[in-house]
Amino acid sequence: MGQDIKNKIACVADELNANYMEQNIFGMEASGEIPKRSEIIEVLEEIRRVIFPGYFGTENTSFVSLSSFAGNTIAVIYEKLYKQILIALSYKRKDDRTEEEAQNITCLFLDRLPAIQKLLYKDVEAELEGDPAANSKEEIIFSYPGIFSIFVYRIAHELYLLKVPFIPRIMTEYAHGKTGIDINPGATIGEYFFIDHGTGIVIGETTVIGNNVKLYQGVTLGALSTREGQLLSGVKRHPTIEDNVVIYANTTVLGGETVIGQNSVVAGNSFVTESIPPNTKVSVHIPELKMKIRND
Numbered sequence: 001m002g003q004d005i006k007n008k009i010a011c012v013a014d015e016l017n018a019n020y021m022e023q024n025i026f027g028m029e030a031s032g033e034i035p036k037r038s039e040i041i042e043v044l045e046e047i048r049r050v051i052f053p054g055y056f057g058t059e060n061t062s063f064v065s066l067s068s069f070a071g072n073t074i075a076v077i078y079e080k081l082y083k084q085i086l087i088a089l090s091y092k093r094k095d096d097r098t099e100e101e102a103q104n105i106t107c108l109f110l111d112r113l114p115a116i117q118k119l120l121y122k123d124v125e126a127e128l129e130g131d132p133a134a135n136s137k138e139e140i141i142f143s144y145p146g147i148f149s150i151f152v153y154r155i156a157h158e159l160y161l162l163k164v165p166f167i168p169r170i171m172t173e174y175a176h177g178k179t180g181i182d183i184n185p186g187a188t189i190g191e192y193f194f195i196d197h198g199t200g201i202v203i204g205e206t207t208v209i210g211n212n213v214k215l216y217q218g219v220t221l222g223a224l225s226t227r228e229g230q231l232l233s234g235v236k237r238h239p240t241i242e243d244n245v246v247i248y249a250n251t252t253v254l255g256g257e258t259v260i261g262q263n264s265v266v267a268g269n270s271f272v273t274e275s276i277p278p279n280t281k282v283s284v285h286i287p288e289l290k291m292k293i294r295n296d
Contacts, residue, residue, distance in 0.1 A: 034091055035084045035166045041174055043084065046077045047155055051117050052141050074110060082106040088165045105162045112158050119191060123150050126192035130214055145179035146195030156185035189213075190243070197249075204238035206256060211243045216268070218250035224273060242278070 020026045045056065050073040054061035059069055086102035127140045127147055134140055140147050152175035156168040168185035176182045181198045183189075186205035193209065195201060197217040203209070207221045223237040236256035245260050247253065248268035253260060260266065261278030270284050 033087045035088045035170065037170055037174070039080060040084055040167055040170050043077060043080050044152060044155065044171060044174070046073055046080065047113070048151060049073055050077065050113070051120060051151070055138075055141055074113070078106055078110060081109065084167060085159075085164055088167055091165065105159075105164060108162060109158055116154050116158065119154055120147075120151055122191045123147060123193050126194040126212070126214075130194045131196060145181060146198040149175045149179045149181035149183060149198065150189075150193055150195065153183040153185065153187070153189065157187070157189075160185040187238075200250075206236045207238040208240040210241060210245070210262065213241050213243070214246045216247065216249040216251075219247050220252045220254075222252065222254050224255040239272075 049055075049057040049059075050070055053059065053066055053069060061069075082102055085105055086099060089098050089102055089105075124137050124140050124147060127144060128134050128137055131140075134144075152171050156171040159171075160168040172183055172185050179198060181195065181201045183201075183203045184205040184207070187203045187207040187209065189203075189207075189209040190211040190213070192212045194212075194214040196214060198215075200218040201215055202220045202222060204222050209221075221239050221241065238256060239253045239258040239260065241247070241253070241260045242262035242264075244263045245265070247260070247266045248270075250268055251266050251270045251272070253266070253272045255273055257275070258273060259275040260272070261276050261280060263278055264276050264280045264282065266272060266276070267281070267283035270282055272282065276282055
């Protein structure tokens with residue numbers, strides 16, 4: 001019996017190895033690495049601490065100098081993020097400029113942190129103004145999945161714009177797994193973005209969203225067709241949502257040429273594949289409700 005198990009293990013290992021060779025994506029040079037998901041998540045946690053001081057760490061902001069706290073935390077972020085960016089850049093190429101490029105990208109990202117923070121404060125404000133169930137900004141920051149997914153997206157989007165491989169998508173997929181909200185880091189999203197409930201929301205890579213937009217759970221902003229695969233890379237294939245638009249639950253909006261005009265409202269369970277003019281209300285016919293008295 002023991003020999004049979006050894007033979008079985010050997011056969012399976014040989015078949016797996018053949019698959020490895022066929023795919024040609026698993027072999028690395030001796031010094032090769034790929035970014036570590038756990039360390040990227042640690043970077044996100046440190047950034048969240050510095051964006052929202054006193055909420056997600058052990059520091060007591062009543063006794064700690066916020067300026068000193070920010071400086072110390074940013075130093076930690078720089079060290080960890082620089083290492084992961086260097087690994088990401090080095091995976092496909094290695095030259096004398098890689099380390100310098102990683103340093104420059106990390107510094108450019110750090111320069112953007114205050115602006116990202118201001119955007120996130122506006123997103124929190126939008127959540128408070130738009131949700132009558134919200135009791136305070138503190139509650140939103142601590143507990144709302146929408147604001148967490150937006151936070152991760154805004155961090156990942158800056159790295160996406162800086163053309164960092166791997167890391168932006170690792171970040172947003174981490175948020176996706178925790179919240180059920182799938183925002184591609186390539187999407188462009190304006191100020192005062194509000195996600196209500198959020199579970200099942202999908203926002204594709206080339207989506208453009210304006211200011212003061214509100215999305216409910218189950219909304220998909222997607223592509224009409226992806227059958228051409230990589231040939232569509234870089235092509236605008238997801239919709240544009242202009243300012244002050246509300247899209248209610250379980251609505252699907254598809255297509256790169258589809259524009260939802262400003263100040264419009266799209267009712268729940270709609271399926272939209274063509275542009276909607278500004279100041280428009282879109283709805284579907286309410287299904288007929290039938291009732292029958294049970295006799296059992």
